[in-house]
Amino acid sequence: TPPPPPARKPRITARDGFEVDHQEDWGLPPVFTTVPTDRKVVFLTIDDGAEKDPRFLAMMRDLNVPYTAFLSNYLVKDDYAYFRRMRDYGNTLDNHTLHHPYLPGLSYEEQRDEICGMQDIMKKQFGRAPTVMRPPYGNYNQDTLVAAKSCGIKYAPIWNEEVFVDHWEYREDDQRLRRGDIVLTHFRGRDDWNGTMVDDMRRFLNKVTREGYAVARLEDYL
Ligand SMILES: [Zn+2]
Numbered sequence: 195t196p197p198p199p200p201a202r203k204p205r206i207t208a209r210d211g212f213e214v215d216h217q218e219d220w221g222l223p224p225v226f227t228t229v230p231t232d233r234k235v236v237f238l239t240i241d242d243g244a245e246k247d248p249r250f251l252a253m254m255r256d257l258n259v260p261y262t263a264f265l266s267n268y269l270v271k272d273d274y275a276y277f278r279r280m281r282d283y284g285n286t287l288d289n290h291t292l293h294h295p296y297l298p299g300l301s302y303e304e305q306r307d308e309i310c311g312m313q314d315i316m317k318k319q320f321g322r323a324p325t326v327m328r329p330p331y332g333n334y335n336q337d338t339l340v341a342a343k344s345c346g347i348k349y350a351p352i353w354n355e356e357v358f359v360d361h362w363e364y365r366e367d368d369q370r371l372r373r374g375d376i377v378l379t380h381f382r383g384r385d386d387w388n389g390t391m392v393d394d395m396r397r398f399l400n401k402v403t404r405e406g407y408a409v410a411r412l413e414d415y416l
Pocket of ligand 1: 241242290294330331
């Protein structure tokens with residue numbers, strides 16, 4: 195069961211070194227990897243949407259583990275219903291662009307089409323335009339954040355750890371989980387990995403619970 199929301203939401207700013215020019219002046223969505231909190235929690239985020247494993251949906255529902263899905267339209271459009279089920283189980287669906295491009299390689303207008311276009315599709319398919327976007331590959335420039343803001347995005351979380359079916363990868367040199375860390379994994383299965391989403395989640399949950407962390411709901415802190 196996820197812990198209750200914090201009494202007060204933390205103030206989230208861009209991670210040091212992850213700001214763009216005029217970040218604060220223009221009130222651009224912050225890019226961050228860790229939510230400032232004293233609570234011993236981490237956040238699970240799952241990207242893209244290629245693999246649609248019903249056993250994964252059932253497992254997370256039965257264990258009551260919250261997660262946030264960052265969806266890219268070209269991977270989810272063949273089965274929006276799968277992600278509606280995910281939403282109906284209480285999970286949040288957020289924006290990961292229409293086609294998963296390397297955004298800094300695109301013009302401002304092209305970036306805006308990728309982000310706002312996905313907002314429109316999510317509103318139509320899932321009933322809500324997100325306020326949270328993750329740039330593909332964690333790559334962005336000033337245009338990305340200006341465009342995202344113009345599409346209604348308020349936060350651009352990336353991640354501090356990534357879990358795969360057979361290992362973890364860390365942004366920090368000490369290779370340790372921290373309070374408030376955002377953990378990334380992907381909707382992938384046996385086509386890409388030597389295992390399933392269920393195996394991937396077991397690896398995630400084993401480490402997190404062994405180290406005494408709870409899995410909290412990201413949007414409770416935003
Ligand atoms: Zn992605």
